[in-house]
Amino acid sequence: MRTKKAMIGIVTSGLLAMLTAGCDNKPVATGRARTGNPYPEYYQALHGKRVGFVPIAMGFDLTEAWLAGMQRQAQDLGYEIVVRDPNWSIETGIQAINSLIAEKPDIIVVQNNDGRSYRRAIQRAMTMGIPVIQVQQRVDAPSNYFIGPDFYEIGSLSATAMVSQCSRPGAPSKKVALLQGSLTGPASVNELQGIKSALKSHPEIQVVSSQSTEWDATKSYQITSTVLKQHPDLCGIIGFWDVSDVGTSGAIREAGLQGKVALITSGGGNREAACDRIRAGEFTRYYSYNVPGAARDLNTAIKTLLQAGPSQPMKSVTLLNPLIVITKESMGPSSCWSLGEIRQVGG
Amino acid sequence: MFGDLLRRGPALSQEAIVLLMAVLTFSVFSVLIPGFLAPANIGALMQNVSVLGIIATGMAITIIGRGIDLSLVATGAIGVGWLIVQLNAGVPPPLAFLTALGFCLCVGVFNGLVIAYLEVPPIFTTLAMGSIVYGFGKYFLIPADVNYFSEQWKWLTDLAVERPLGIPAPVITFAIVALMAHLFLKYVTAGRFIYAAGDNPTTARITGISIRWLTLFTYMLSAIFALIGGLLMALVVAGMNTRIASSNMVYDVILVAVLGGVALSGGRGGVKSVVVGTILIGILLNGMTMLDLDFTTQNIIKAVTLLMALIIDSFVNPKDEQTGRQGDI
Numbered sequence: 001m002r003t004k005k006a007m008i009g010i011v012t013s014g015l016l017a018m019l020t021a022g023c024d025n026k027p028v029a030t031g032r033a034r035t036g037n038p039y040p041e042y043y044q045a046l047h048g049k050r051v052g053f054v055p056i057a058m059g060f061d062l063t064e065a066w067l068a069g070m071q072r073q074a075q076d077l078g079y080e081i082v083v084r085d086p087n088w089s090i091e092t093g094i095q096a097i098n099s100l101i102a103e104k105p106d107i108i109v110v111q112n113n114d115g116r117s118y119r120r121a122i123q124r125a126m127t128m129g130i131p132v133i134q135v136q137q138r139v140d141a142p143s144n145y146f147i148g149p150d151f152y153e154i155g156s157l158s159a160t161a162m163v164s165q166c167s168r169p170g171a172p173s174k175k176v177a178l179l180q181g182s183l184t185g186p187a188s189v190n191e192l193q194g195i196k197s198a199l200k201s202h203p204e205i206q207v208v209s210s211q212s213t214e215w216d217a218t219k220s221y222q223i224t225s226t227v228l229k230q231h232p233d234l235c236g237i238i239g240f241w242d243v244s245d246v247g248t249s250g251a252i253r254e255a256g257l258q259g260k261v262a263l264i265t266s267g268g269g270n271r272e273a274a275c276d277r278i279r280a281g282e283f284t285r286y287y288s289y290n291v292p293g294a295a296r297d298l299n300t301a302i303k304t305l306l307q308a309g310p311s312q313p314m315k316s317v318t319l320l321n322p323l324i325v326i327t328k329e330s331m332g333p334s335s336c337w338s339l340g341e342i343r344q345v346g347g
Numbered sequence: 348m349f350g351d352l353l354r355r356g357p358a359l360s361q362e363a364i365v366l367l368m369a370v371l372t373f374s375v376f377s378v379l380i381p382g383f384l385a386p387a388n389i390g391a392l393m394q395n396v397s398v399l400g401i402i403a404t405g406m407a408i409t410i411i412g413r414g415i416d417l418s419l420v421a422t423g424a425i426g427v428g429w430l431i432v433q434l435n436a437g438v439p440p441p442l443a444f445l446t447a448l449g450f451c452l453c454v455g456v457f458n459g460l461v462i463a464y465l466e467v468p469p470i471f472t473t474l475a476m477g478s479i480v481y482g483f484g485k486y487f488l489i490p491a492d493v494n495y496f497s498e499q500w501k502w503l504t505d506l507a508v509e510r511p512l513g514i515p516a517p518v519i520t521f522a523i524v525a526l527m528a529h530l531f532l533k534y535v536t537a538g539r540f541i542y543a544a545g546d547n548p549t550t551a552r553i554t555g556i557s558i559r560w561l562t563l564f565t566y567m568l569s570a571i572f573a574l575i576g577g578l579l580m581a582l583v584v585a586g587m588n589t590r591i592a593s594s595n596m597v598y599d600v601i602l603v604a605v606l607g608g609v610a611l612s613g614g615r616g617g618v619k620s621v622v623v624g625t626i627l628i629g630i631l632l633n634g635m636t637m638l639d640l641d642f643t644t645q646n647i648i649k650a651v652t653l654l655m656a657l658i659i660d661s662f663v664n665p666k667d668e669q670t671g672r673q674g675d676i
Contacts, residue, residue, distance in 0.1 A: 057590075059485060059492035088593060183642060212642040217493075217584045218591070222395040226636040229388040230380075243493055247584040254508040272495050280498075 069295025069347030149289035155194025221247030242267030249282035275336035361608035376634035405572025413613030423577025425484030455570030459563030507582035546614030
C-alpha cells in the first residue's frame with residue numbers, strides 16, 4: 001500500500017513537472033515606437049491588432065514557413081499572431097475557428113483541411129464582420145482573400161511534361177502511375193482533374209495505377225514498390241506532394257530504376273524536401289508554389305485588410321501562387337528556401 | 348457438422364484458419380494478376396508489412412500478458428524522430444541511439460509502473476501515454492513533423508534497401524526479431540511466465556511469480572520493438588513522419604496480432620500467430636495495389652476479410668464455459 005502511494009506521488013509530480021515545463025509563454029510582439037514618421041496612419045492601423053491563424057497542423061514546412069513570414073511582419077509592426085493548432089483534426093479546427101470568432105480578432109487566416117468542412121465556420125466569421133483569408137485550399141464560402149496554388153494547373157503541367165518525357169525516343173514505355181494525396185482534399189482532386197484533362201488528348205499514355213497515399217511517405221513507398229514490380233518498364237510517376245514522394249523516390253532508388261523512371265512532383269519548395277532531392281536526381285521535375293512568395297502575399301493581404309478596416313465590404317480576391325519549375329539544370333541557389341532564411345528575411 | 352467439431356474439440360486453430368485464408372487469397376491473386384508470383388514481388392510483399400509485423404510482435408507480447416500497448420506507434424515515431432534530429436545535429440551515433448533507446452524504455456517503464464503498481468487499466472494508460480509521448484516529443488524533442496536523414500547518413504539508409512541473398516533487409520530484420528521473440532516466449536522462463544500471468548494472474552501470483560515486475564517488463568519490451576519497427580520504417584523512406592503517431596496504424600497493429608490468434612484476454616497465441624496475420628495482410632495489400640483498387644475499396648475488402656477470419660474462428664472454435672473467459676473483449 002505504501003509503495004502504491006509513493007508511486008502515485010512520483011507519477012503525479014512527474015506529470016505536473018512536464019505540464020508546467022510546457023507552459024513557458026512566448027514573447028508578445030510589441031513593435032518599435034515610431035515618432036516623427038511620415039506614415040503614422042499605416043503604423044497606427046496595424047499596431048496592437050490581433051490576427052488568428054488556424055493551419056491544418058503546425059510542424060510541417062508549409063505552415064511553419066507561412067507563420068514565420070507572418071510573425072516577422074507582426075513583430076516589426078506590433079500586432080499579434082494567435083496560432084490555434086488543430087493537429088490534423090477537422091473537428092478541432094472548426095472549434096478553433098469558432099473560439100477565435102468569440103475572441104473577435106481583427107482577421108482570421110484559415111488553411112482548409114478539405115473541400116467543405118470549414119465552410120460554415122468561415123461564413124460565421126464573415127457575418128460577424130471578421131475578415132477571413134483562406135490559404136492553400138479553398139472552400140466554397142465567401143471570404144476576403146484566397147492565397148494558394150492552382151493545383152489544376154500543376155496537374156496539367158505535370159501531365160504535359162510527363163507526356164513529352166514518355167514520347168521521347170528511348171522511353172521505356174508509355175505507362176504512367178499517379179500517386180494522389182487524399183481522396184477528398186481539393187488539392188488532390190483538382191490536380192487529378194488537371195492531369196486527366198491534359199492526358200485526354202494523349203490516348204497513347206497508359207495510366208497503369210492511380211492510388212491515394214493519404215499524403216504518407218510510407219504508403220507512397222509501398223504502392224510504388226509494388227507498381228514497379230508489376231511494371232518494371234514504367235515510364236514515369238506523377239506524385240502529388242514532395243513530402244510523401246520522398247517515399248516514392250526511395251522505392252524507385254531501391255528498384256535500381258533511378259534515372260529510368262521519371263518522377264514529377266510538386267510542393268512548397270523547401271530545400272530539404274525539394275532541391276536536395278532534385279540535385280540527387282530523385283525528382284526529375286518539380287513545380288514549386290514558392291512558399292516565401294505566399295507568405296509575402298499573406299502579409300500584403302493582412303496589411304490591406306487592417307488598413308481598410310472591418311466595415312469595408314470587398315469583393316473576394318484570389319491570389320494564386322506563381323509556380324516555379326525546378327529541374328537539375330534550372331536549379332539555382334535561390335530556387336528553394338529554408339525555414340531559417342524565412343525567419344531571417346521572409347514575409 | 349459443427350456439432351462434430353465440438354465433440355472432437357477444435358480441429359483448426361485460428362492460426363491455421365488465417366493461414367488457409369492467406370493461401371487461398373494467394374492462389375486467387377496468382378491466377379488473377381500476371382507478375383504476382385514473381386520472386387521480386389513476393390519480396391516486396393513481405394517487405395511492405397515487415398514494419399507492421401515487428402511492431403505487432405511487441406504488441407502481441409503485451410496482449411499475451413493480458414495488457415495492450417496503444418502507445419507503441421507514438422513511442423516508435425517520437426523515439427526515431429528524436430534519433431534523426433540528434434544525428435543531423437552531429438550527436439555521435441552511438442549516443443544518439445542510446446538516448447533514443449533510453450527515451451523509449453522510459454515510456455515503457457512509465458506505462459508499466461502505472462499499469463502494474465497503480466492498477467490503471469492498460470487500455471487507458473497507454474492511450475493517454477500515446478498522446479503524452481507525442482505531445483512531449485513534438486514540444487521538446489522534435490521541431491518538425493517530418494524529419495529527414497541528412498545526406499551524410501545515406502550509407503545508413505542504404506542499408507535498409509540492401510538485399511542479401513535476394514531477400515530485402517526489412518524482411519530479414521522481421522525474421523530475426525520474430526525468431527528472437529518466439530524463442531523468448533517459448534523457452535525463456537520470463538517468457539513462459541508472461542503466458543502464465545496472462546492466462547490467470549491470480550494463480551500465477553500465488554505460484555510465486557512477481558506479476559508487477561513482469562508487467563513492467565512486457566511494456567519495456569514492447570517499447571523496444573516499437574523503436575526497432577520505427578527505425579526500420581524511417582530508414583526505408585530516409586525520414587520519419589511523426590504524424591504517424593496520430594494515424595490509425597495502431598489498429599492495424601492490433602489487428603495483425605489478434606487476427607492470427609493472440610486473444611485479447613491474454614495467455615493465448617504467439618509469434619507464429621503474428622507472422623501468419625502479417626502475411627495475410629501483406630498478400631491482401633500487395634494484390635489489391637496491383638489490381639489498382641482505390642483506397643476505400645481496399646479498406647472495405649481488408650476489413651471484410653478480417654471479419655471473415657474471426658467469424659470462421661467463432662464457428663470452428665465456439666466459446667463455452669471452459670474456453671470463454673472473463674475479461675474477453
